[in-house]
Amino acid sequence: MTRALVYSTAICPYCVAAKNFLKQKGIDYDDVRIDTDSARREEMLTRTQRRTVPQIFINDQHIGGYDDLIAFDRSGGLAELLAGANS
Known part of the structure; x- marks a missing residue:
């Protein structure tokens, strides 16, 4: 099962965007x-x-910030990570 951890603050719009993603x-x-x-x-x-x-x-696995998360997804890395966790 895939599990994520997000370090965030209450007033950070990128934190909200990352959690929504x-x-x-x-x-x-x-x-x-x-x-x-x-x-x-x-x-x-x-x-x-x-x-x-x-x-x-x-x-x-440390992904980084919001921009890093989106780039990781666009490069196919997130799909690979999720596929590996579900196999």
Whole structure:
């Protein structure tokens, strides 16, 4: 089963867009709000070496931000990842 994790904040439009995209693709995700939990913010910084949100992981693979997610989908990488998770 495919599972995603999205590090996000409440006021980030790209976070909303990424979560809507994942929903549209039928991918369940956990939303980790780094604006309300400083420990999770530090976790995100350690895992990604990036300060911007969203930061998206699918099946523990770091995808990146919203633009990275869309590029990954357009290149066929998301379909491959989903196919591998469902086989």
